[in-house]
Amino acid sequence: EPEVTQTPSHQVTQMGQEVILRCVPISNHLYFYWYRQILGQKVEFLVSFYNNEISEKSEIFDDQFSVERPDGSNFTLKIRSTKLEDSAMYFCASRSPGRLPRLELFFGSGTQLSVL
Amino acid sequence: GIQVEQSPPDLILQEGANSTLRCNFSDSVNNLQWFHQNPWGQLINLFYIPSGTKQNGRLSATTVATERYSLLYISSSQTTDSGVYFCAVELPGGGADGLTFGKGTHLIIQP
Numbered sequence: 001e002p003e004v005t006q007t008p009s010h011q012v013t014q015m016g017q018e019v020i021l022r023c024v025p026i027s028n029h030l031y032f033y034w035y036r037q038i039l040g041q042k043v044e045f046l047v048s049f050y051n052n053e054i055s056e057k058s059e060i061f062d063d064q065f066s067v068e069r070p071d072g073s074n075f076t077l078k079i080r081s082t083k084l085e086d087s088a089m090y091f092c093a094s095r096s097p098g099r100l101p102r103l104e105l106f107f108g109s110g111t112q113l114s115v116l
Numbered sequence: 117g118i119q120v121e122q123s124p125p126d127l128i129l130q131e132g133a134n135s136t137l138r139c140n141f142s143d144s145v146n147n148l149q150w151f152h153q154n155p156w157g158q159l160i161n162l163f164y165i166p167s168g169t170k171q172n173g174r175l176s177a178t179t180v181a182t183e184r185y186s187l188l189y190i191s192s193s194q195t196t197d198s199g200v201y202f203c204a205v206e207l208p209g210g211g212a213d214g215l216t217f218g219k220g221t222h223l224i225i226q227p
Contacts, residue, residue, distance in 0.1 A: 035214075037157075041219075042218065042219045043159070048214050104147075105204075105214070105215055106161065107151070109158045109159075112157065
């Protein structure tokens with residue numbers, strides 16, 4: 001069964017460093033997403049991406065964050081200068097387009113980011 | 117934005133027991149999914165269920181969209197069912213706004 005793949009599964013970095021989280025969405029999907037979950041809290045929407053541009057972004061997704069689809073398969077989340085409060089589990093998700101109803105969103109296994 | 121309320125917040129059961137988890141949402145939705153977050157933090161898709169009833173083994177789910185709630189049933193619980201169960205919904209809006217998650221139900225199944 002096709003799946004969304006995320007690497008690395010764990011990332012430890014120093015405060016102020018740049019990190020890139022990588023995702024390979026399901027191959028025929030066209031919508032891509034990043035979500036974040038701080039330990040013990042609910043999963044929060046960060047950003048969605050379609051047709052090589054950001055479709056929607058939340059208040060959390062400030063200028064320190066960026067997303068890119070550098071080739072036909074990868075989807076990346078970059079945090080330019082990490083802060084302690086960026087420590088969280090980051091999930092990538094993808095799905096096929098569809099409206100009524102919206103089609104199922106498939107999630108990767110997550111990258112646990114620890115900022116020291 | 118849309119409110120997603122899950123109940124109960126915590127549930128402790130003995131192995132073999134049945135349980136019902138509830139998800140209420142404050143607005144009409146175009147998508148509803150149930151997830152199980154395992155102890156390793158992975159989100160496992162359980163059901164994609166914007167309306168109707170589905171069953172998968174010991175798990176089943178029902179969404180009554182007109183009354184704005186969904187139920188997840190777990191029968192004959194096993195210790196591997198432990199974890200956090202999230203309900204997530206999506207508004208019918210025109211943008212790619214993604215899912216809004218509830219706070220989850222933390223389920224502990226004791227042997």
